[in-house]
Amino acid sequence: MASLLDGCTPWPGECVDRYWAAGHWGGNTLDNLLRGWALEYGPRTALVHGGTRVTYAHLNRRVDRMAAGFRLRGLRPGMRVVVQLPNVPELVVTVFALMRAGVVPVLCPVAYPASGVPELVRVTQAVGYVGPATYRGFDHTALAADIAARWPFLRRVFTYEAPGTESPYGGMTTDPSNCQYAPLGSIDAAPEPALPLSAGQVAFLLPADGDGGTPRLVPRTHNDYAYQARAAAGLVSLTGDDVYLAALPAASAFALGCPGVIGTLGVGGTVVLADGTDPAACLQAVERERVTLTSLPPAAAEAWLDALATVRADVSSLRLVQIGGGPLSRATAERVERELGGRLQQVFAMAEGPLVLTRPGDPDESVLTTQGRPLSPDDEVLVVDADGQNVPDGEPGELLVRGPYTARGYYRAAGDNARSFTADGYFRTGALARRTASGDLVVTGRRPERSPAG
Template structure:
């Protein structure tokens, strides 16, 4: 098996063999899958952002050209690059272009400030940063310059400016610290052949937790994430006629691959990107509802607080949301009334889910009885997911009683990135993730996630 990125914990060989034999892992990188989707769905719309529409064929060409531009500027296999962008097509293009050159994108939520970004750069030894030149009054370029001056890793900064906005930083520049600055739209070169890579390698690093603490990074491989997104797309019966609204940050685990953006691409559907959804406090539910009407959105994903805000503005926005067939709601127990009201208000099906960046993903199923949909987070995505509920001593609790949820499976990595001491506490010796979440099973086998252990 091809070694993972240094600092990552591999799956044991017997599990790798089983996941391959079961057909979960298929040996194709995410960026190479995009090539196949471009051939299969070429003229269909892949991305929508305002008045911009990007077909699958054009998306793949832009990824090819940006990848060639990154290579010319010295980015290559194994190097880490922090990506901190709003919900714009450039986020998707950048992430796939970096993967195509073998670099490892480090997903960075837009609300992360200087210390959060500096932490990611330091832990990953990132040589590059991709972010807005400025965003809502915050100077990301100045932030990157300060991080670069602290040394010794960050040496290439790529700045994004919205179309029609003049960058105050102009073209290519450098600074006394030896850091180079490039407008992101200048990273465009004729495509070149790229070397083949193993799908068992790390595709990207995903922060676990929110912007309020020091995040640990989850290494997601091409194999495990492609399987997760594909299986989630199959579970919700996504087709090429579906339109998925990214109502959550594109860089979030739930929005990117549960099934999210990647799952929608896997079936040839369209993804609608809405800016302003990256910060929990600034999300605009009215903009999302208007996008549902304008683009005839069929599927979207929300968190309970966003679902509540949709309910509050729906009577005044008066958008036609009749195209919606399914809304996923990610969270934990305690939002039953919100789930029920949202389904009635939107006139569509709802699906509860429990998702962690570390991989565990449970979902209710279409056709489940109302009691399961309204009161549980469903069942594991994969038939090879192993979930246990244990007491404080690590012993299984009787069926129906509460305890800590443990998980392992084909889309649950075996450790956080470069965190051996943390991993010793967070993973059991036999590879189960200690989720830190209290849960119990209902008599029909569905999972109810009550919340963090410390809240009990």
């Protein structure tokens, strides 16, 4: 296995051998997988945003040209770039282009607290920032300029402007601190030969939910994330006929690969990028695009259900509604299938990697009242008491997990690693759970300092 970035914890050699032998890890980078998807699904629609439709072939060409443009502007393999974009096609293009250039995207949802973005830059020593010039009244360019003045390694800012909006930068400009600014749309150059990248390298860094202090960043490799997205897609029988609505931030753990954006692209399906979970806009998108699956937190699901009577959208295309990120009442769970029509799938997902889901074919009682079972047959799960001892089925305890897509440590965070990972590699999720007699997990709560990603 190729060495990870400095500051990352590798899987032990015996685990690497086991995951390879089991076929979990495929040895292909995510950006190279996109090349294959473009060859196989070229004219199909990969991304939809409003009236914009992007085919697989066009997506791959744009990624190729943007990757070359990033390299032309001095970005080199192993460097880090913070990406903070809303749910627009440029988000997907940028993330894949950076990976294709060997650069590590630091995924940052556009709603991430402004006070935390400088810390993301500092911890990762990011040399670049990609964000909207302004978004919903907030000046991201000013935020980037402030960070650049504070941290001298940030020297490239790429700004996204919505189509039809004139960029403040006609081309690359430089401020007194020697930071370069350019519109994201100008990052374009003739494609270059593919770089010799390794699937064992970090594909991106994903912020874990936390208490607002120093951010914990999860290094996700190409191997482990490709496996997670592929396995999650297989679990729900995802095909090229499926249409996934990304109402949650597409760069978040839940919407990115559970199966989410990457899982849908991997089977030739269509990803519809929404600007949020607003019930009217999303329900209309379900009808217009014939959406078949989506992911929501419980509060958004309840808002959708309550809006059905007034919006009156045809949601008969929905076949699966994933709900995770918080406790789901039985009453709401029952309403999902009765009123939205799609099969409910309860999900417990974290940026660190643990992914627990109900299966579409599970008994109704399990789907309505549990979070199901871990994604992988090689997930190792413990439910332990305060002393680290296993508790009997039915008794609550802390959920500990290790497996082929669960990170072994945070990025450059020795103190957090000592608190959050056991000596033998189990991730302490902080979630309180109990195991039913049938083997399903019921997440009953969590310690205040940890929370499931959503």
